[in-house]
Amino acid sequence: MNEQNKAEADITTHDQNPYEIVKDLLKEAVSSLELSENVYHILKKPMRVFEVAVPVRMDNGELRNFTGYRSQHSDVLGPTKGGIRFHPSVTLDEVKALSIWMSMKSAILDLPLGGGKGGIIVDPKELNERELEELSRNYIRSITPIIGPQKDIPAPDVNTNPQIMGWMLDEFDKLRGYNVPGMLTGKPLIVGGSQGRIAATGRGVVFTIREAAKALDLDLSKATAAIQGFGNVGSMTAKFLHELGVKVVAITDANGGIHSDEGFDIPELLEFVKDGKNASDFSKGDTITNEEMFGLPVDILVPAAIENQITAKTAPSIKAKILAEAANGPTTPEGDKILEDNGIFVIPDILCNAGGVTVSYFEWVQNSMNYYWKEDEVNTKLEEKMVTGFDRIYSIRQEKKCRMREAAYSAAIKHLVKAFHARGWIKEDPS
Structure with a gap:
């Protein structure tokens, strides 16, 4: 068993029901699109x-x-x-x-x-x-x-x-x-896996961070980042951020955290955790807690653990310019409102961490063809999908002057409703 994945899974608080949260988000988006309540009842x-x-x-x-x-x-x-x-x-x-x-x-x-x-x-x-x-x-x-x-x-x-x-x-x-x-x-x-699948989610996260940085005119070669969770997604996100010149200054896992203003040598850290060691045991840094890490004056904060991490309690201390939701549901509605009020650019989970399902789709396609692509081809196709998705959501945000999360849900629901209409499940045509 991969110890990094265990550590990632253990950073969790289940104080809010994610199903109730997502139903509220769906209801809000359906209402914003002025669709009938029938759509909400199908989706919920x-x-x-x-x-x-x-x-x-x-x-x-x-x-x-x-x-x-x-x-x-x-x-x-x-x-x-x-x-x-x-x-x-x-x-x-x-x-x-x-x-x-x-x-x-x-x-x-x-x-x-x-x-x-x-x-x-x-x-x-x-x-x-x-x-x-x-x-x-x-x-x-x-x-x-x-x-x-x-x-x-x-x-x-x-x-x-x-x-x-x-x-x-x-x-x-x-x-x-x-x-x-x-x-x-x-x-x-x-036995039929795809090149690039293991790193796909983290790679996709960094593609969206790169696009957000362009939108905010943020120079990533001078940027700093903190990452919560150092399992597969968190570690790959750190690797690709490091390759873009971003200084990763803090990392936490289930056992604690490490911090260095100078930034960590990510290849060295990845080698350290390869044998099942925890990132928090890396000696080249000071100790730090999750709460302290959230409050660091970094440019990019990446929650890459599990649900309900950024709450009404933790959100007020966040100073990052970009919050990239590498985990599913890391931000509660109360935390999201605080982030929005504080002008933090949120890349919502349903966009940010979609690289995994995208390369899983590529793997499924390759299995169907019984013909397999090289890793460079997989990564190029992934980048195209992630950039197109980001541009679509960001355009909606600019047009509607709304939150990125609202824009993402609007785009997703409108796409699904077009399919509902095509199949005759609903009468209204959203196009």
Whole structure:
């Protein structure tokens, strides 16, 4: 198990229900677009939610029965798509909310996919490798009736990785009796994974930061950044920011944080955490807490952990010019209002971290063709998608004089409603 992913997953507060938050955001956007309430009623509930029992025989002989979920929000644009997370704080409402956010991301970037999400209530640190493999295989067995390359396509998320995807793919193939590489994404390259997939979310985050910096006339070669969470997304974001000349001065994880006004040597730090060490244990820096990090006078703040981090309590101290939501739902509505009032440019999660689903889409396409692209081609296609998506949202913001989040939800919902109308689900034509 990747220790960085564990650390990322542990930075969490679940004091607000993400499903209630996303429903409020949908309602606000539908009203702003002057669409009928029927649209809101279609969008607010996933079309299908699955709850399953996932039994695992532990090495001590005990049989533990874990609870798993899969939420499929909407397939109006294509098969649903979204990750599977292993975490003790997984809830049904969290999975529902995450599936809705996945629909929004696909719509913003014009991907022919809907939103899905899955999870198991489990602390993976309590399982050894054999138990983790059994959990992964039994979960896929349980949800096999509702997944597949033309139905619902899982992927990695918090505490899951290419190896776990490999086990799941193998179990699905055994049940089907033949290879189905496109049934999930984020898998190892040798069995049909895509070049560029592991770094895709972090790379996409940095593409949006670069575009925001252009809009704000911010010179990234002289900019500073702080990052909350140093799992896959946080570490890749740090890597690509460093390559653009940004000085990363603070990083936090589940065990603490590090700070240096001089900035960190990110390649050296990435080498340090490669063997399962925590970024917060890196000796070349002073210690810092999450709260202290939020208050640093940096140009860019990147929450790359999990939901509900920037709240009415933490938002007032934030001094960054750009807040890039690399995590899903890191900002509560109260925190968002404070950021807006303080003039902070927010890159909303449904745009900022959509690089992962974009390259997952590319992987699915490559599986369908049985022809695979080089990494440079994948990265070029990703950049084109992310820049186009940013430009679309930023144009709406400029035209409507609204928040970036409102612009993002407006664009996503309008795209989905066009598909609803084309299929005859609603009468009103949003075009």
